[in-house]
Amino acid sequence: MKEKFEGRAYVLGNNVDTDQIIPAAHLVYSLSDPEERKKYGEYALSGVPAEGAGLPKGNTPFIEEGKWQSEYSVIIGGKNFGCGSSREHAPACMEIAGVQAVIAESYARIFYRNSVDGGFFIPFESEKLLTEEINTGDELAIDLKANTLTNRTQNKTYSLKPLGDVKDIIEAGNIFEYAKKTGLIPA
Amino acid sequence: MAMTITEKILAAHAGKTSAQPGDNIWVDVDVLMTHDVCGPGAIAIFKKHFGQNAKVWDPEKLVIIPDHYIFTEDPHALRNVDILRDFVKEQNLPYYYDPGTDDYKGVCHVALAQEGHNRPGEVLFGTDSHTCTSGAFGMFSTGIGNTDAAFIMGTGKLWVKVPETMRFEFHGTFPPYIMAKDILLQVIGDIGCDGATYRTMEWAGDAVMQFSMEERMTLCNMAIEAGGKNSVIEADSVTEKYVRERSDKSYSIEHSDADAKYIFRKSYDAAAMEPVVAKPHSPDNKALARECSDVKLDRSYIGSCTGGKLTDFLAAAEILNGQKVKIETYIVPATREVEHGIRETKIDGKTLQTIFEEAGCHIGEPSCAACLGGPKDTFGRTHGTEVVVSTTNRNFPGRMGSKQSAVYLASPYTAAASALTGHITDPREVMPAKV
Ligand code: SF4
Numbered sequence: 001m002k003e004k005f006e007g008r009a010y011v012l013g014n015n016v017d018t019d020q021i022i023p024a025a026h027l028v029y030s031l032s033d034p035e036e037r038k039k040y041g042e043y044a045l046s047g048v049p050a051e052g053a054g055l056p057k058g059n060t061p062f063i064e065e066g067k068w069q070s071e072y073s074v075i076i077g078g079k080n081f082g083c084g085s086s087r088e089h090a091p092a093c094m095e096i097a098g099v100q101a102v103i104a105e106s107y108a109r110i111f112y113r114n115s116v117d118g119g120f121f122i123p124f125e126s127e128k129l130l131t132e133e134i135n136t137g138d139e140l141a142i143d144l145k146a147n148t149l150t151n152r153t154q155n156k157t158y159s160l161k162p163l164g165d166v167k168d169i170i171e172a173g174n175i176f177e178y179a180k181k182t183g184l185i186p187a
Numbered sequence: 188m189a190m191t192i193t194e195k196i197l198a199a200h201a202g203k204t205s206a207q208p209g210d211n212i213w214v215d216v217d218v219l220m221t222h223d224v225c226g227p228g229a230i231a232i233f234k235k236h237f238g239q240n241a242k243v244w245d246p247e248k249l250v251i252i253p254d255h256y257i258f259t260e261d262p263h264a265l266r267n268v269d270i271l272r273d274f275v276k277e278q279n280l281p282y283y284y285d286p287g288t289d290d291y292k293g294v295c296h297v298a299l300a301q302e303g304h305n306r307p308g309e310v311l312f313g314t315d316s317h318t319c320t321s322g323a324f325g326m327f328s329t330g331i332g333n334t335d336a337a338f339i340m341g342t343g344k345l346w347v348k349v350p351e352t353m354r355f356e357f358h359g360t361f362p363p364y365i366m367a368k369d370i371l372l373q374v375i376g377d378i379g380c381d382g383a384t385y386r387t388m389e390w391a392g393d394a395v396m397q398f399s400m401e402e403r404m405t406l407c408n409m410a411i412e413a414g415g416k417n418s419v420i421e422a423d424s425v426t427e428k429y430v431r432e433r434s435d436k437s438y439s440i441e442h443s444d445a446d447a448k449y450i451f452r453k454s455y456d457a458a459a460m461e462p463v464v465a466k467p468h469s470p471d472n473k474a475l476a477r478e479c480s481d482v483k484l485d486r487s488y489i490g491s492c493t494g495g496k497l498t499d500f501l502a503a504a505e506i507l508n509g510q511k512v513k514i515e516t517y518i519v520p521a522t523r524e525v526e527h528g529i530r531e532t533k534i535d536g537k538t539l540q541t542i543f544e545e546a547g548c549h550i551g552e553p554s555c556a557a558c559l560g561g562p563k564d565t566f567g568r569t570h571g572t573e574v575v576v577s578t579t580n581r582n583f584p585g586r587m588g589s590k591q592s593a594v595y596l597a598s599p600y601t602a603a604a605s606a607l608t609g610h611i612t613d614p615r616e617v618m619p620a621k622v
Contacts, residue, residue: 015380015469017583024559025588027224028256028263031333032231047585080381083414084583085559086316088228088332109385109416110316114332165211165348175338175346176236184213185342 001171003145005100007073009138010062011055011131012048016077017084018111020047022093024085031092040093041068054136063097070097074140077104078131081123082111088118095120101142103149103160105129116166119174124149125161133158189444191352192419193387196327196441200310208351208450216248217309219339222295223253225314225332227270232337243278244343250282250304251275252295257286257554261562293522293553296320296492300404301524303433307422307440312339317492317580319410323403324430325422325440330411350385350416351450352443353378356392359457364614366502367398367405368494368578368598370455372463375413376473377453384414386450389443394457395420400429401498408493409580412470462613464576465596468584476601479611485573487512487606488587489599490519490551491558494578497528499599504539506603506617507546513609516548517567519556526553548606560588576605 022043029039045053045062054060062070075094081104082090091114094102102115103124115123124142126149134140138153142160150157163170172178180187188205190198198206200214221229234241243249251271256264268286275283282304284292292298296317299305307325311318314336321328331345339345355374375382388410390403398406403425407418422430422440430438462476489495489503500518520526529539529550543550549567557567558579569575569592577587582594597605600614607617 015583017581019560019581019583019586023585024561025563028261028267028562030231030263030266031228032235047590049584049590080384080414083380084316084411084581086314086318086330086332087225088334091332106381106384108381108414110330110332110411114334117338118332118334175334179338179342184344 001144004141004143006139006141007100008071009074009076009134009136009140010070010072011076011134011136012078013052013055013131014078015080015083016048018082018087018090019084021045021082021090022087023047027087027089031089037096038068040089041096044070044093044097055131056135060136068097072136073098073100074142075099075102076130076134077102078129079105081107083108086110088114091115091118091120103130116169117175122170127159127161130158189446189448191387191389191443191447192325192421192441193327193352193417194349196308196310197347197349206349208349210349211346212349213344213346214310216312216339216343216345218248218250218304218311219336220250220252220295220299220311220313220318221336222251222255222315223267223271224255225336226251227267228333229314229336229340230270230274232333233340236337237341241341243340246278246280249280249340250299251280252284252292252298253286254294254298255555255559256561258552258566259562259564261564264562291523293520294492294495294555296408297496297521297525300400301433301522303430306430306434306436306438307426308438312336312345316411317408319415319418320404320408320492322407322410322418323400323420324426325420327417327419329417348385350387352387352389353383353451354389354391354449356454357394357457358392358454359394360397361394361457361460364462364600364618365460366598366600367402369460369463371406371409372465372473372596373460375409375471376463376465378413380412380469380471381414383410386415388413388415388418390418390420392454396423399498400425401496404496405493409470412580462598462601464601464611465582467582467593467595470581470596476597476611477613479595482595482611483574484514484576484605484609484611486514486575487516487602488557488567488575488577488579489602490517490521490556491579492521493580494599495519495521495525497525497532499578500525500529500539501532502599503603504534504542506600506607506614508534508542510546510607512547512606514606516546516606517551517557518543518548519551519567520553522553557587560586576602576611578602
């Protein structure tokens with residue numbers, strides 16, 4: 001697990017559901033085929049209504065036309081991020097698009113669990129709602145040891161909640177690596 | 188130590204005498220269910236981590252029910268079903284319900300119940316968030332992603348954080364125009380769409396126990412729309428009768444102890460309930476149906492694991508009998524068994540099928556259909572700015588296809604009553620005999 005990383009912010013609102021993260025019409029592609037996977041990047045966050053895409057301005061596409069990777073690698077969300085379906089295509093498409101971390105006030109349970117067990121990115125919980133403090137495009141830095149988020153554009157630092165129970169799985173990489181480490185499945 | 192049903196089931200499956208909320212435990216899995224949207228991904232992860240020639244932990248315990256993208260020409264969707272077929276052959280799996288054959292069933296959560304895969308006291312995981320539906324059988328059931336499903340395929344186990352339990356009691360008798368869907372929309376509206384996050388929703392009280400198995404399934408179906416991990420209703424003689432007709436495996440019935448700890452408790456007067464809708468674009472955006480009569484509709488949709496069971500169509504037919512719909516009305520049975528029920532069950536000597544046809548409804552093939560939008564050619568999918576009243580479970584932007592369409596969630600009574608008038612209609616307005 002990296003101790004520090006940096007990236008630009010893409011800010012979303014409350015209750016961003018899995019149909020906004022990856023609309024159901026696109027769930028037909030293979031996640032294991034290296035070429036087809038890119039489709040998930042291309043459509044990542046494509047179901048977010050235009051006014052909520054890249055706050056506070058909105059109307060900022062996460063993925064530029066014709067691309068499958070995003071210039072934003074840290075997602076800032078509000079409450080209940082990832083609610084809705086159990087589709088793992090949701091965290092997967094975000095990882096494919098280049099997301100390294102999501103920082104939300106709270107998560108829907110299955111999305112959170114999928115992000116951790118599949119090792120797609122780190123789902124952090126913020127101590128307070130950040131969606132109105134951070135602007136899409138701000139330069140952010142996350143320090144995992146100190147559990148902090150620094151907004152370099154605005155020169156502000158926020159504390160993040162400790163990862164808690166799931167830290168061991170995140171450190172191992174995913175649920176399989178964790179199970180090997182703990183002897184549940186043979187290494 | 189006093190425990191709830193959920194705590195008891197999880198403890199028993201972890202080989203422990205007790206389990207407390209917050210404990211992280213590994214449980215043995217009785218049934219893993221997957222479908223065409225998530226199965227192929229789970230299979231790929233299973234092979235990646237356990238080897239190309241790996242065998243699943245117990246073929247008897249893996250149930251595969253394709254249901255989402257079935258009646259479509261989309262080549263990628265069809266390829267996903269082929270991947271399932273190959274895996275079933277390779278692993279020699281006895282429980283697979285193949286589209287295009289007599290074995291095909293339809294929507295997984297309803298098929299699980301109808302084919303006898305739900306049993307009290309068991310632990311069931313499914314790669315679908317509405318797997319919480321099976322909690323109606325007094326079991327622990329919840330949705331998971333592809334990675335967790337692949338892990339179960341290889342090991343038969345999964346880690347679970349024991350949830351806190353919220354208890355919702357309904358006492359007295361529900362009025363005849365009230366369905367489980369109304370109760371659910373009322374409760375989700377009360378607690379909000381993250382009001383039960385990480386928690387169990389336990390349903391109880393004499394009014395709830397008067398419900399049929401199908402209505403109990405509706406009640407448990409939408410725990411996820413409140414963020415819940417699982418939903419549960421204690422098994423009783425109604426449950427046992429349903430299960431015994433479909434499964435000969437043994438099971439155990441768990442009860443919540445009288446002094447079990449709940450994080451939240453609320454008691455409702457059943458008789459005071461009114462028909463409820465959830466306005467766009469969130470299942471917790473609650474309003475009384477009678478307050479929304481100014482909402483003009485383009486479409487009524489009756490179907491899905493929430494509102495596409497025989498009970499739901501009986502309710503709709505009661506209202507549509509001898510009438511004509513004013514707006515496009517779609518009827519989508521959840522499964523072949525429900526479809527059969529629509530063709531065989533009669534009201535006033537007429538089959539439900541005839542009632543729907545005479546009313547001018549479109550009847551589709553059993554599957555998830557437009558409940559989740561899906562490929563462009565999906566039956567009932569929205570493509571523009573349609574305003575829809577629907578018996579499904581989600582009205583997030585774009586859920587039924589078009590980001591511009593607006594969906595009102597409602598009971599089958601309300602959806603049928605609204606189909607007759609063209610605006611959101613409290614069923615009491617068109618069923619005076621019942622009030
Ligand atoms: S009917 Fe709708 S909610 Fe139910 S399993 Fe299918 S897509 Fe999901």
